[in-house]
Amino acid sequence: MILALAKSYHFQALLPEKDMMKFSRLFQNADGHVGILDVRQVNSRGWKNYTADELMLEQESCDKGPLYYHLKRQLVIDGSCLPVDRSHPNVFIPKLNIKIYAIERHRKFIRKTLKFSDYLQEQAERVLNNLRKSADTVFVGVHVRRGDYIKFRNEKYGDDLLNATFYLQAMDWYRENYPGSIFLVASDDMSWCSDNLMQDPPGIYLKDVHLVGGKSSELDLAILSNCNHSIVDYGTFSFWAAYLAGGEAIVSGDHKGPTRTAAGWLGWYKGVPSRSGIPLI
Structure with missing residues (x-):
């Protein structure tokens, strides 16, 4: 899931060290695509907390594609185009559930990457x-x-x-x-x-x-x-x-x-x- 969001919106995917250790035990090329998150930095300037849907809505709001309209129904918004807020180049999603509509657009990449x-x-x-x-x-x-x-x-x-x-x-x-x-x-x-x-x-x-x-x-x-x-x-x-x-x-x-x-x-x-x-x- 984090790979799909990072791929979609040009972020660097990061995981806390404990989760990164688990990820690395599973996949051979984990280090090339996911880095280690220093959780002490999350509360500093330049970070903003999101849910996955909120992040996607912000990034998709001016595109008006199928994903935008799905998120609009999910989150009940007024439909206006929201300028992407670049004051927080780092995004923290404390709980990341599977969002198949985010993953599926990068299915080939994910299946190729997760070896x-x-x-x-x-x-x-x-x-x-x-x-x-x-x-x-x-x-x-x-x-x-x-x-x-x-x-x-x-x-x-x-x-x-x-x-x-x-x-x-x-x-x-x-x-x-x-x-x-x-x-x-x-x-x-x-x-x-x-x-x-x-x-x-x-x-x-x-x-x-x-x-x-x-x-x-x-x-x-x-x-x-x-x-x-x-x-x-x-x-x-x-x-x-x-x-x-x-x-x-x-x-x-x-x-x-x-x-x-x-x-x-x-x-x-x-x-x-x-x-x-x-x-x-």
């Missing part, structure tokens, strides 16, 4: 190659978020976590549309996946489903992103796994979150498609 570290890429490729049946094997990454999300989903959205039916029906859709698909499952609760996603119906083991996650979140993301297609649930981790993978993606149609918001922009399926085109879930 996993050599170690993560080698480990991810090893997992896929060990399971690959032929050069045409189709891999489908399956991300299952549970753990701390049980309480979070209930408190923020008033709903429960997805049950096994969503994932199993999504797998069936890929089996029908991409025969011979192999499903790679990563989660913060691999025990739940072992108990719920390896048999369908109970007692019939699924030989095309493999539990590959759990060693580290960084490796999980690399494995999922190296797949051809995706089955994902709600959060930002799921979004980035599917976004970097490309291909088709099935997300929950009933659960609010970054993946469902992005689905309309990216052509992802909101729910498992049926033969009639109406989602099963």
